[in-house]
Amino acid sequence: MSQQHKTTGHRAEDGVEIALHIMQFVMCVLPGLLLALLYWPITHYLAKVWRLDRLAVRYQYEKEWLVPVRYLAFTACIVSLYYACLIAPDKTPWFSRYAWTLTTVCVALFSGLAYSLAVWIEKRYVEPEIQRLAAGLEAEVYVKGVIERLQISNPHWRSLHGVLLVFQPGTPEEFSVEIDHLLVTQHNCYLVETKYRNATIFAADKAMEWKTVASDGRQGQMRNALSQAKQTARVLEQQYSRLCRGIPVVAIHGADTTIAEGPANVVRSDKLLDLLYAFEEVNTTHLLRPDEIVAQVIACHSTDDAAMRRHIERANEAKRRSEAKAIVNRSSLA
Helix, strand or coil: CCHHHHHHHHHHHHHHHHHHHHHHHHHHHHHHHHHHHCHHHHHHHHHHHCCCHHHHHCHHHHHHHHHHHHHHHHHHHHHHHHHHHHHHHHCCCHHHHHHHHHHHHHHHHHHHHHHHHHHHHHHHHCCHHHHHHHHHHHHHHHHHHHHHHHHHHCCCCEEEEEEEEEECCCCCCCEEEEEEEEEECCCCEEEEEEEECCCEEECCCCCCEEEEECCCCCEEEEECHHHHHHHHHHHHHHHCCCCCCEEEEEEEECCCCEEEECCCCEEEHHHHHHHHHHHHHHCCCCCCCHHHHHHHHHCCEECCHHHHHHHHHHHHHHHHHHHHHHHHHHCCCC
């Protein structure tokens, strides 16, 4: 074969090689790069669809696995991109090249998206809105731990945490109550409402709002949580034929929390045990069946997101009516 024919053959092979590289870039790498540019909008969309705010609120309890996932996803993305750019193109024949490149680009995209979602959760956690929710969750986790430690030494006691009870579901008369903690002993049924506040709290029994004073002197208000717990107790007594009398309790969690005034069943979270022991010492006339009571409550428990949305809408509407009524009552008309 002449030198000219060999040169022409090499040029043809080089042309085919270049064409294959261009095809790989256009069909695999270029779409991947375009998708990577859309990572943050895609991340926000998926975070909304998958309701990752819930995971952001729980970040301090879930970061033991979220942080390793973030690093693993980043590593997988980098390794996949390296493979796609340097190793996959050397595979033969051409279909193998295309398949390996496509596979590595897909792995890089999915791992990159996983990394982006993990970063979004971490950034979302430090935002004020999520920090407030996370503080409330911290209070609930603390009180739940107190109750569960009590149950270790009192195995006949039963408890429920963070439950939504829906009555007459699917009807115009539907209504619901949300319970932070329900503890049923052999003598008493406690409904514990938890709140997080780093402040001095003036918990007036009949006031619509409680006055709060922070350590830096800033004054504020918070909803009368005891009134909320009392309302929940009345609903349960009515719905379960007065199976037991609910004892409303408010446990306020916070490093600088002080209860300046108010009834004895509004306490700091670290004083909750003393309150429960006091009631158990004095209220011993009733003999309850904790298993039976909890079973009846669970029968109305709902985990449906739509039911929770309706519950929140009803609560907001009740709050608006209460505020409007307070404005009218404070008005001078004569």
